[in-house]
Amino acid sequence: MSFSYRYPRPALTVDCVVFGVHEGRLLVLLIRRGQAPFRGDWAIPGGFVDVQESIDDAARRELQEETGLTNVYLEQLYTFGAVNRDPRERVVSVAYYALVRRVEHQEVAASDAAQAEWFPVDELPSLAFDHEEILQTALARLRAKVRYQPIGFELLPTKFTLTQLQQLYETILGHEIDKRNFRKKILATRLLKPLEEFASGRHRSARLYRFDRSQYQKLVKQGVNFEI
Amino acid sequence: MSFSYRYPRPALTVDCVVFGVHEGRLLVLLIRRGQAPFRGDWAIPGGFVDVQESIDDAARRELQEETGLTNVYLEQLYTFGAVNRDPRERVVSVAYYALVRRVEHQEVAASDAAQAEWFPVDELPSLAFDHEEILQTALARLRAKVRYQPIGFELLPTKFTLTQLQQLYETILGHEIDKRNFRKKILATRLLKPLEEFASGRHRSARLYRFDRSQYQKLVKQGVNFEI
DNA sequence: ACAAAAGTGTTCCCAATACACCCATGG
DNA sequence: CCATGGGTGTATTGGGAACACTTTTGT
Known part of the structure; x- marks a missing residue:
């Protein structure tokens, strides 16, 4: 045919x-x-x-x-x-x-x-x-x-630590980021939901977060933008 | 066939x-x-x-x-x-x-x-x-x-006044812009070359500018960005 | 106890904003 | 002379960037 x-x-x-x-x-x-x-x-x-x-x-x-x-x-x-x-x-x-x-x-x-x-x-x-x-x-x-735009989360497990997220950004953007500034900024977006779980690594355990998709949708509708 | x-x-x-x-x-x-x-x-x-x-x-x-x-x-x-x-x-x-x-x-x-x-x-x-x-x-x-990105210039004649440019931005973005701030910002980019020509309208004549494409290329190579 | 990563606040500076008046020109 | 648009400076504020130490945990 x-x-x-x-x-x-x-x-x-x-x-x-x-x-x-x-x-x-x-x-x-x-x-x-x-x-x-x-x-x-x-x-x-x-x-x-x-x-x-x-x-x-x-x-x-x-x-x-x-x-x-x-x-x-x-x-x-x-x-x-x-x-x-x-x-x-x-x-x-x-x-x-x-x-x-x-x-x-x-x-x-x-x-x-x-x-x-x-x-x-x-x-x-x-x-x-x-x-x-x-x-x-x-x-x-x-x-x-x-x-x-918060698409970085698509590259991480659904639960992740702030350090993981920061390293991801550093990897993608190709430069180092100040830890305190990064945390301040990322938490200020209110896009991360802190969990009552902790990741236990080789050292002090770190709080896990997950991306709050519904909050994101809400903020998008308000026309907020999310420069990192 | x-x-x-x-x-x-x-x-x-x-x-x-x-x-x-x-x-x-x-x-x-x-x-x-x-x-x-x-x-x-x-x-x-x-x-x-x-x-x-x-x-x-x-x-x-x-x-x-x-x-x-x-x-x-x-x-x-x-x-x-x-x-x-x-x-x-x-x-x-x-x-x-x-x-x-x-x-x-x-x-x-x-x-x-x-x-x-x-x-x-x-x-x-x-x-x-x-x-x-x-x-x-x-x-x-x-x-x-x-x-x-300075693409707005593509909608204007090659020689234009700052007021024309501002109105263009207002038209596209859909909101008013403060005249003094706009001029400061746009001139600070050094992307506009002031000409020795003036547009004579119904009133005081306005200086004409043209977009400096070579300067733009230069700044792009330096990774400068041009938020308006 | 110590090594390694988690977590946290303050200061400084620059860039964005808000804001009002004088100037030149044509009619 | 007056109406209209051209042109300019300063003070305030908010957000980004720089920066160092304490806490917790596993070994």
Whole structure:
């Protein structure tokens, strides 16, 4: 069976830059390509958009199929439409980025044939197609967005300590932050709900917090903004 | 002649929200549709992406063909890919927005058959497809972006007075701004080059300025930011 | 007891805001 | 001469940044 059109059409794909954090490093999930072109190279997970699914759905489906990840924060990034970005034929790709918690656990194991692996963003292998550009675009977006919108929480477990949160921000923004100022500022947003639980590490135990989503919605409606 | 593919493909279009300013109002350029569906309704200019042109090129071409506009500030906005956004068949649209100077002059006259007309953003007719959503997305982007990036200049003549600039910001942001504070802040950025020319209006003549693009590039490289 | 991380307040400075009057020009 | 918009300075305030020590816990 085949489908014919009066004019040639670009193929349409979605690609998804998946971010995670582990031991204070920002990671990206990549897939090793099994076929040409760029066979053996690493690439961002993605695939074709079915004609009967929305592009958001396509992004979620591909993510699930290629990495096993579900229920992640997912946001459209940018659409890449240079004529020769795929050497085989014209392919336009709508790029997304995803934020996932608990990189350590192997949701990635759920992936089928394809190999998937986490790479630190500052030690990337060479990537297929224009995926390097897509990845850098995603990174820039993440760095910019984390400053004024509380999306960082999507990269942490639901219960976390303030130190974890601070390290996350330091990791993403790439510079150190003063502990006292950070705590003052983050608590002043009233977006964190202190719990009566404590994380016991190797030393003094730290209070756990969770992100208060309903409070966030409330403040968004009031037009409050959250510069970090 | 026809083109056939193993799997059905969504059609790919570009749509372009064109903003302009006139007499202190923010306007959008719309096209009246000549055919069904939504015949007679107003719509954002746009059309199909050719297989041998980039999506950016497609946006510029469609803008030129439908409105006669060239050499405008153009930026990709978002890609709209809901399954039923076009009642005829699956169409994914990459939306752009454009900022144009001198709304008063009839570049629009260059358009061929189609009627094009400027509408104030707060007095829009009902729009075809999901164009209302696209337009509101563009508006939100413009309002957000104008605060931290000097794109407002793209809506003014190359030489302008500070009052013109202030009114533009007031128009876009939707609130009044203190004249003295605005001038202090805008001049402190050093992004405006004072000219030795003056605009003679009905009263005391006002100094003209132009946006110093090279200075802007320089400051961007230094990572300076420009909150207004 | 000590090493390591948790937790906490104050001072300083700059940038944002609020605010009112004189000046130049055209009619 | 007067109406209209052009142009300017200062005082106040609030938020961001800098900065160091005590507390708790595990080993």
